[in-house]
Amino acid sequence: MARLKALGIWVPTFPFCAYHDDGYVSSIRAHAEMLSRKYGKPIDINTGCKASGMIFTGEGVLRTHYHIFYLNKKDRTLDVMVRGHEETHFLELHGFLDKLERKLLEEQRVRINLDAIQVDNDDTKGQEVIAHIGEIYAMVKNGLDPHAVRSQTEEFNYARSLYNESRIAA
Numbered sequence: 001m002a003r004l005k006a007l008g009i010w011v012p013t014f015p016f017c018a019y020h021d022d023g024y025v026s027s028i029r030a031h032a033e034m035l036s037r038k039y040g041k042p043i044d045i046n047t048g049c050k051a052s053g054m055i056f057t058g059e060g061v062l063r064t065h066y067h068i069f070y071l072n073k074k075d076r077t078l079d080v081m082v083r084g085h086e087e088t089h090f091l092e093l094h095g096f097l098d099k100l101e102r103k104l105l106e107e108q109r110v111r112i113n114l115d116a117i118q119v120d121n122d123d124t125k126g127q128e129v130i131a132h133i134g135e136i137y138a139m140v141k142n143g144l145d146p147h148a149v150r151s152q153t154e155e156f157n158y159a160r161s162l163y164n165e166s167r168i169a170a
Contacts, residue, residue, distance in 0.1 A: 006083035022069035053082040088134025112166040132159030
């Protein structure tokens with residue numbers, strides 16, 4: 001089982017899958033390069049230059065390894081956001097978005113079909129919006145206000161709008 005700490009979700013891992021929460025690292029780029037050497041997987045030299053967190057997939061001898069790691073921003077809000085974001089990418093990779101949808105509905109009264117989210121027919125933008133919804137969920141779960149976050153990306157603002165529009169009235 002993989003424990004996604006920021007989201008408070010446990011998910012099963014498949015027999016040939018290993019989940020690693022590598023925690024805080026001093027450099028996204030350096031950690032990604034170390035994993036690249038370990039698994040013999042080339043990465044783009046710019047990987048992690050601006051990222052606050054990352055999920056890295058590496059092929060081992062008997063299983064696929066998924067590593068999540070992030071920078072310690074020394075700010076509780078930013079740390080929860082980054083962890084929730086990367087953990088949501090993991091959920092999406094493994095087809096477990098329904099677990100997040102269930103948590104959103106049961107705990108925050110937000111009904112949203114994450115699989116249906118598309119942005120400009122761009123899968124990457126859609127994946128980022130979904131990950132931002134996960135980080136918003138993690139923020140609210142941890143008593144943080146997603147509306148207090150300023151100067152975020154267009155995808156974050158869209159995710160926040162979807163989250164707000166999907167709230168069920170009490």
